[in-house]
Amino acid sequence: MSRKVRVLVLRTAGTNCNVETAFAFEHSGASVDQVHLERLFAGDVKMADYHILALPGGFSYGDDIASGRIFANELRLRLGQDIARFIRDRKLVIGICNGFQILVKAGILPGPFTPGTGVSQTVTLTNNDSGKFEDRWTHLKVEGKSVWTQGLKDLIYIPVAHGEGKFIPASDRVMKALQAQGQVVFRYVRADGTRGGYPENPNGAVDDVAGITDVTGRVLGLMPHPERHFLLTQHPFWTRLKAEGGRDRGVLGDGAKIFENGVNYVKENLL
């Protein structure tokens, strides 16, 4: 394998954040392929040739039936063995928005994922309490343990844009286990870091959960879009920050570190 960090951005009918997700990884120094799911099925492209699997946002298959459901079944039923091996090989997976919904509905998050066992969902992402799709910026408190979140500020600011992002665990026991194992990595909070209701928690997620990992910390899923705060000019009031001056903020936004973390992990551990 070459010395390049290779990222597979997977797309299918209705995927729509693949370009900016690929841009975020490329800008962080990776070599990225945006590949249609059918090409994996056909065997033209092999998951094993990559270090990072990224499932971008969008509306795969229209999110008909439920968000991410059909894509999740395809992953689980047709690429289950490949995914399991990918995770076993200490490689990284990130699912953003629709990608998170897919990982959850395939049973890959919160995991552990065992292929060939039928649906094994222990959490879900469902309709926002507001009953509508909303695009709004959220403050996230960073906690838990994941290679993806190393060195992030305690509080980051990135946007959500979804209609089905409400996190629900199947039971209190599931929630407690996630908590105990440090699998909750992002929570919606107010600007001051305290917990709040709507709109700070934009969808009514239980315990304000915005993102989780598997027990290894290498598989990350989150509803907010870090690729939409990759550049500083994507910040909703970057002109205000600029006017307030002070320190030079550079050109990157809060989400950039997540992609950089993924690329650095591969460089340090897999190349």
Place this chain on the structure above:
Amino acid sequence: MICRVEIKEKDGVFDAAGHSVLRDIADLGIVSASDVRVVQVFILEGDLTIHQAGHIARELLVDAVAQDHRITDKPSLDTLAGSASRDVRVVEVAYNPGVMDPVEASTLKGIRDLGITGVRSVRTARQFIIHGRLSDSELALVKDKALMNKLIQHAVKDPADAFRPVVLGHAVQEAPHVLAVPLKGLSDKKLAALSAKGQLYLNINEMKAIQAYFDAKGRTPTDIELETIAQTWSEHCHHKTFRGDIRYSFRQKGKVKTEFIHNLLKETIVKATTTLNKSWCVSVFHDNAGIVKFDNEYNMCFKVETHNHPSALEPFGGANTGVGGVIRDILGTGLGARPVCNTDVFCFAPPDFPADKLPSGALHPKRVMKGVVSGVRDYGNKMGIPTVNGALCFHEHFVGNPLVFCGTIGLIPRGQDKKAAQKGDLVVVAGGRTGRDGIHGATFSSGELTHESEVVSSGAVQIGNPIEEKKVLDVLMQARDQGLYTALTDCGAGGLSSAVGEMGEVLGARIDLDKVPLKYQGLHYTEIWISESQERMVMAVSPSKIERLKALFASENVDLAVIGTFTGTTHLELFYHGVRVCDLDMAFMHGGIPKIAKEAVWEEPRHKEPKFACAADLAPKLQAVLADYNVCSKETIIRRYDHEVQGGSVVKPLVGPGCDGPSDASVVRPRLSGRRGIAVSNGINPRFGLVDPYWMAGSAIDEAIRQIVAVGGDISTIAILDNFCWGNPDKPDRLGGLVRAAKGCHDFAVAYGTPYISGKDSFYNEYTDKGRSIAVPGTLLISAMAIVRDVAKSVTMDFKRPGSLIYVVGKTYDEWGGSVYLKTFGAIGTAVPHVRPADARAAYAALSGAIRRSLVLAAHDCSEGGLAVALAEMAFAGGFGANAILKSVPFQAREAHARRDDMILFAESNSRLLVEVDPRHQKAFERAMAGVPLGLIGRVQETPELFVYGLRDNLCLKADVHALKEAWKKPLQF
């Protein structure tokens, strides 16, 4: 067998869908409903066992964490969420046969993925379980107004209904009976009757031209030939009014003058562009969208369409397919452009319109608004195109005819703007399949609506499938880059008849209609030809490349079929199962339409100048103006749109530290690796047009331009688009206003140096009820785009820092006609704002220079609500206060009595911006603005309060900024 899977949220899981319906019911004034639960129903038909149905439910349809379900092969009336009783009403709603239900196709795919192949069809329904003691009449109202639209849905009377097979349309015709329609010797009266009966919407001269054509050929036309001509010659496709002869009379200095116009489009809109002759205009007027230069590798293109008539009848579907249609226009521009952002502008009657005053058959404006917003949200979001710009206008006369403008900007590699089908190329249709949806859309929008429209024209209403179009977009861009086709266009109004007619205009084409992939069997060949089914593109493909194209499309599961050839015979020949059903000369189709002649009369309307004294305290008036539907926050709508997908947003529609300030233009960066951006804006103000359409046109152009100036767009690169929405142009008074607006369009585009690159018109926006005709206010939308050379220098409208200086750029005149301020007095006034292009251009050039040199912290245009609203918005968007002195505002009044505080605060004079400047940059800024009317009117304050001092140093306005913001945010929340 047939199985029914019913799914509901588990007890304890919030039923968001049910809750939304409950709110809609409350909006109807029905308080007896206490709770609504929604049960999703899937009906599976085919060779499957109940055991397999269980597997499908568990593995695909049900989310076991949040949902319960049950499976049955016997229909029953009791439901998952309670049995029907006096206290529990149950309504099950399903789509009518033939209406697009995207869920069906996805579900079938999901079932195949499970390895179950026996399921032949899937249908869906929703059960609404309404708790509370509703009367029968209340239930009927809820059904009709909140649960379904009977044009596309029905209430299932007996759940067993869904278990019966549905036959769509006629039996399959293998050997068609070609219907000849004799025209020979028919009288004018009979020709007119024939046109009306066939919904052809052709006038008598056009019918006679067709009669003469076939007389000369010595044969009788077929049904499909007449339909083809009707489509091609429809107002929608041919723009007869704009291209026809007009005798225009108007009163000037007491005398009636008359002038003759031979082609309004050429003499106004096109002429302005020709006069300006900008080198950066790559392709204007002849393609789907206008194309201008962006950078060294790419050009950008822009198109704005309307979808008014369909949105009046089925707001969700109408707006949904409107967005889908304009996106396809961009996909089909040149050899294909990639959409980078959307803009959507709506005109509705006020959402608090009294229900008892609704014309019969019209939907309530609130329902129209909700449906339209949902339709735009659904298509735009699912296509992954950010909706970054828009506007909302409200007026009672939009009650029968809402206006829905959908615009898309795209990026296309340089050199890909030209296309030409070659002789021998194959005609290929790709994307969605063809069904009976959208029959007669083009011709139906060329007539007025009545309460019967919903019955007669229901075939014109459809629902889109954005994922199908997204698939087409993804694969088409690859085919373009591989050079696999020579020409391309979208299927829009008129369906294949228009697309093939346009592409084959020079060469001629031969089509086998039986080769067109259908959604279901049983379509008449004419229906195949004119169906406006969505998500279809037509390509011209060399036979040597067809196999590569087929393989590429198959690799992303997009349907494609070869349906004919571009022949070189200059004839349009249609076959159905080998039988020739149509043979028309392309020359006749495209050139045979007789010119129409219309009368236009313009008379100045007689409005009164209201008389009232200026209040000593103008704070309540400012609050009222801020709370007007035309001014108030549109946040609840903007947030439903994904305005950040693609990652390119630089100036978002909502700005400031609260993410809620109303931006002027939006700026997107279409190539993330570059510094260059596109600013997009619009100008619209139908109230000005009620006084004078000429100045409405000038104001709309100025508004669109000044918004671009405000964010830092390069004014030398502004390209504009015109969209006219008018009433019935056969009525001389309506047409008179249109002519006047078009003249304004010409004069001010030339004066500002902004060429039109594309445009569109929509007529017959009238609603006839009980013999009374309501026309929409003649409405002109000007959309604009410009290059932003360095996005990092963009400016937003929110105040940035206490202590900053506040300037007003441009002069205020005593022009409050058409203002929102006068509207709060129930008046419209007489003196609408004029436009003074020379002054404006000087001011814009100076301000743009100051922005380029980073001398400006914030800039905001003064439009509806005037200076007062602009100042309040900048303050609350930034979370600061401000003081201002009206004496320092450059102001000119023709009469002394117009020198009053409320005039300065609320007049909507054009070409003005409020600008925030760092005190350290005072000298540099003032130097940059030398020669331009400029007033240093105040400072930004830390404390969130507004203090405005009047002409006599009186404190004429003192207001808490939070309270103003609250008043502004409240009205449109849903």
